[in-house]
Amino acid sequence: MAAKIPTTFSDLREWIAFLEKRGELKRIKTPVSADLEITEITDRVSKMKQGQGNVALLFENVIGSDIPVLINGVGTEQRMAWALGLEKLDDLRARLASVVKPEVPEGVFDKLKKVSELSELVRYRPKTVASAPCQDIVWTGDQIDLNKLPILKCWPDDGGRYVTLTTVISRDPYKGIRNVGMYRVQVYDEKTVGMHWQIHKGGTEHQREALRKGGVKLPVAVAIGGDYATIYSGSAPLPPGIDEIMLAGWLRRERVEMVKCKTIDLEVPANAEIILEGYVDPSESRLEGPFGDHTGYYSLADQYPVMHLTAITMRKDAIYPTTIVGYPPQEDYWLGKATERLFLPLMQLVVPEVIDVNMPAEGTFHNLLVVSIKKKYPGQVRKVMYGLWGLMLMSLTKFIIVVDEDIDVQDMNQVLFHVTSNVDPQRDTVIVEGPLDALDHSADHFAYGHKMGIDATRKRQDIDRFPREWPQDIRMTQSIVDRVTKRWREYGF
Numbered sequence: 128m129a130a131k132i133p134t135t136f137s138d139l140r141e142w143i144a145f146l147e148k149r150g151e152l153k154r155i156k157t158p159v160s161a162d163l164e165i166t167e168i169t170d171r172v173s174k175m176k177q178g179q180g181n182v183a184l185l186f187e188n189v190i191g192s193d194i195p196v197l198i199n200g201v202g203t204e205q206r207m208a209w210a211l212g213l214e215k216l217d218d219l220r221a222r223l224a225s226v227v228k229p230e231v232p233e234g235v236f237d238k239l240k241k242v243s244e245l246s247e248l249v250r251y252r253p254k255t256v257a258s259a260p261c262q263d264i265v266w267t268g269d270q271i272d273l274n275k276l277p278i279l280k281c282w283p284d285d286g287g288r289y290v291t292l293t294t295v296i297s298r299d300p301y302k303g304i305r306n307v308g309m310y311r312v313q314v315y316d317e318k319t320v321g322m323h324w325q326i327h328k329g330g331t332e333h334q335r336e337a338l339r340k341g342g343v344k345l346p347v348a349v350a351i352g353g354d355y356a357t358i359y360s361g362s363a364p365l366p367p368g369i370d371e372i373m374l375a376g377w378l379r380r381e382r383v384e385m386v387k388c389k390t391i392d393l394e395v396p397a398n399a400e401i402i403l404e405g406y407v408d409p410s411e412s413r414l415e416g417p418f419g420d421h422t423g424y425y426s427l428a429d430q431y432p433v434m435h436l437t438a439i440t441m442r443k444d445a446i447y448p449t450t451i452v453g454y455p456p457q458e459d460y461w462l463g464k465a466t467e468r469l470f471l472p473l474m475q476l477v478v479p480e481v482i483d484v485n486m487p488a489e490g491t492f493h494n495l496l497v498v499s500i501k502k503k504y505p506g507q508v509r510k511v512m513y514g515l516w517g518l519m520l521m522s523l524t525k526f527i528i529v530v531d532e533d534i535d536v537q538d539m540n541q542v543l544f545h546v547t548s549n550v551d552p553q554r555d556t557v558i559v560e561g562p563l564d565a566l567d568h569s570a571d572h573f574a575y576g577h578k579m580g581i582d583a584t585r586k587r588q589d590i591d592r593f594p595r596e597w598p599q600d601i602r603m604t605q606s607i608v609d610r611v612t613k614r615w616r617e618y619g620f
Contacts, residue, residue: 132209132212132213132214133145133212135212135354135356135379135380135381136210136354136355136356137354137398138260138352138353138354138398138400139197139200139352139353139354139400139446139448140446141354142200142210142354142355143183143185143197143446145209146182146183146200146206150182151177151182151183151206152182152183152184152185153182153183153184153185154185154187155168155184155185155186155187155188156187156188157188158188158189158190159186159188159189159190160189160190161189161190161191161192161196161277161278161279161280161288162279162280163280163281163282163283165186165189165196165198165279165451166279166280166281166282166451166453168184169184169198169199169451170451170453170457172184172199172202173199173202173451173456173457173458174456176203177203177204177205177206181199181202181203182199182202183197183198183199183200183202183206184196184197184198184199185197185446186198186277189277191277192275192276192277192447194275194276194277194445194446194447195277195446195447196277196279196446196447196448196449197446197447197448197449198448198449198450198451198458199450199458200355200448200458201355201359201458201461201462202457202458202461203461204216204461204464206461207355207461207462207464207465210354210355210356210359211355211356211359211378211465212356212378212379212380216464216465216468217468219465219468219469220468220469220471220472223469223470223472223473224472224475248373248377249373250382251373251376251377251379251380251381251382251383252370252372252373252376252382253370253372253373253376253382253383253384253385253394254382254383254384254385255384255385255386255387255394256384256385256386256397257386258386259384259386259397259398260397260398260442260443261350261386261395261396261397261398261399261400261401261402261440261441261442262386262389262402262440263440263441263442263443264440264441264442264443264445265389265438265439265440266438266439266440267389267390267437267438270439271317271318271436271437271438271439272317272318272439273314273316273317273318273320273403273436273439274317276401276439276447277447278290278314278447278449279291279449279451281418281419281451281452281453282418282419282425282453284417284419284425285416285417285418285419285425286313286414286415286416286417286418286428287313287314287315288313288314289311289312289313289314289418290311290312290314290320290349290351290403290449291311291312291449291450291451291452292309292351292358292448292449292450293308293309293310293311293312293349293350293351293361294307294309294349294350294351294353294357294358294360294361294395294396294399295307295308295309295310295312295322295324295330295347295348295349295350295361296347296348296349296350296393296394296395297329297330297333297345297346297347297348297393297407298333298346298392298393299332299333299336300333300336300337300340300343300345301336301339301340304367304368304370305370305371305372306329306330306332306333306371307329307360307361307370307371307372308324308328308329308330308361308362309358309361309362310322310323310324310325310328310330311323311418312349312403312434313415313416313418315413315433318435318436319433319434319435319436320349320403320433320434320436321413321415321431321432321433321434322347322407322431322432322433322434323415323416323418323431324431324432325565325566325574326565326574327520327523327562327565327574329367330347332367333345334407334409334432335409337407337409338409338410342408342409342410343409344406344407344408344409345406345407345408345409346388346391346392346393346404346405346406347391347393347405347406347407347434348388348391348393348395348402348403348404348405349402349403349434350395350396350399350401350402351399351400351401351402351403351447351448352398352399352400352401352445352446352447352448353396353398353399353400354375354379354398356375356378356379357372357375357379357383357396357398358448359375359378359462359465360372360374360375360378362462362463362466363466363469363470364466364470364519364520366519372385372396383396383397384396384397384398385397388402388404388438388440389404389438389440390404390405390437390438391404391405391406391437391438400441400442400445400446400447400448401439401440401441401442401445401447402438402439402440402441403434403436403438403439404436404437404438404439404440405434405435405436405437405438406434406435406437407432407433407434407435408432408433408435409432411432411433412430412431412432412433413430413431413433414428414429414430415428415429415430415431416428416429419452419453420452420453420566421452421453421455421457421459421491421492421566422491422494422566422567422568423453423454423455423491424568426566426568427568455488455489455491456488460488463486463492464486467484467485467486471483471484474515474518474521477514477518478511478514478515478518480500480501480502480503480507480511481498481499481500481511481515482498482499482500482501482532483498483499483535483536483537484496484497484498484499484536485497485498485536485537485539485542487539489539490526492564493520493523493524493525493563493564493567494524494525494526494564494567495524495525495526495527495528496515496521496524496526496527496528497527497528497530497536497539497542498511498515498527498528498529498530498536499529499530499531499532499533499534499536500529500530500531500532500584501531501532502531502532502584502587502590503590504590505590505591505592507590508529508580508582508584509557509580509582511529512527512529512557512580515527516559516561516578522561522562523562523563523564524578525563525564525567525576525578525579526578526579526580526581527578527579527580527581528542528546528580528581528583529580529581529582529583529584530542530545530583530584531545531584531585542583545583545584546581546583549582549583549584549585549586550581550582550583555581555582555583556579556580556581556582557579557580557582558577558578558579558580559577559578559580560575560576560577560578561575561576561578562574562575563575563576563578585597
């Protein structure tokens with residue numbers, strides 16, 4: 128019997144040991160280059176299925192660096208679930224649903240129970256420690272040298288080398304509220320990097336506030352590594368003011384230890400591998416990019432803030448975790464899938480008729496959402512579309528397809544069958560204008576353009592005022608289904 132999944136992994140070493148025991152890690156001792164070669168190897172592995180070659184990769188001999196590289200660590204649904212202490216990702220939905228379920232408590236016992244459920248999140252707020260392994264080694268001044276780290280150049284036409292699997296921490300200069308984001312970081316030289324936080328992100332809001340405060344320097348820390356629950360939390364689209372580190376603690380079922388940086392007034396995860404400390408001058412920008420992105424295209428070069436490093440700290444036996452993006456599926460798809468499963472109960476609070484959702488790899492996160500609903504009244508499909516488009520970063524979704532409740536939205540064969548069978552393009556589509564992902568190259572204007580909603584539900588005379596009789600689905604008699612299932616081996620299969 129397989130060992131129980133730990134509810135938390137304290138650092139990358141525990142994670143690597145766990146994967147190795149399960150046959151999910153490959154150590155590569157052959158010398159490899161961080162310049163494109165690791166990308167090509169990883170891209171091939173990420174396109175395989177679990178059990179058929181898709182494993183985490185630990186490159187132990189990276190040319191020009193003494194630090195090993197871990198990549199594709201959560202490159203399958205199963206590994207992503209394990210990293211969060213789960214057997215399957217869908218368990219996230221049930222766990223959060225138990226906390227945010229909207230029933231109003233009636234009696235004293237029910238009220239106490241509800242308070243207890245909500246306090247579960249708060250009890251996982253981070254705690255501060257005096258020292259941490261991520262500060263075993265401290266480089267300041269002339270010691271700072273990013274060239275000593277095995278930072279990848281991912282694709283041939285990238286603008287340079289990029290730190291990709293980041294936990295970027297900043298603080299609102301007015302309110303003091305922390306933001307954690309997963310933003311790519313381009314290396315300009317040994318002490319300077321480009322900070323790619325997009326216009327819809329929390330880091331950009333902190334930059335705006337720093338400008339409003341007279342252009343004060345904004346302290347920024349880039350944590351690399353740690354446990355994957357904390358790494359993942361930076362990619363979660365939380366409402367403003369909700370601490371991502373507290374979410375990480377809730378996912379881990381253990382509070383995240385934070386340690387104060389050496390040169391700036393911020394705290395970083397104590398179990399990280401490497402920390403880049405520094406500041407962003409909110410009025411300074413520099414050309415960042417191009418970058419081979421998760422859309423499968425290079426995102427165009429543009430002006431982004433510059434981070435000046437004041438220190439690099441790290442473990443004495445540091446491991447450099449990273450990831451690549453590109454034509455899907457890649458490892459980042461499973462980070463997005465975790466968000467889909469985790470935030471479904473929150474979607475259902477706002478749009479309660481939602482049964483399930485799917486953000487398929489082919490949609491590259493913001494481009495496509497499939498949603499199943501139980502249709503009850505006229506106009507409900509469009510009401511669902513508008514509700515989802517108004518929900519935090521769902522506002523960036525370019526296509527929403529709505530299907531009936533009995534359709535498995537995770538099965539795109541089913542979904543496309545019902546799109547082609549049930550949709551009249553003029554009657555069942557709606558086009559609106561609004562914000563788009565900043566990486567959407569198809570829009571006429573930066574981060575703004577058109578979206579389409581597609582009603583792929585069966586049309587009914589009573590709800591949709593459909594003028595004709597809708598045909599019946601083909602279904603076998605249940606007794607015959609049961610009989611054939613029972614006798615299946617008798618037929619020689």
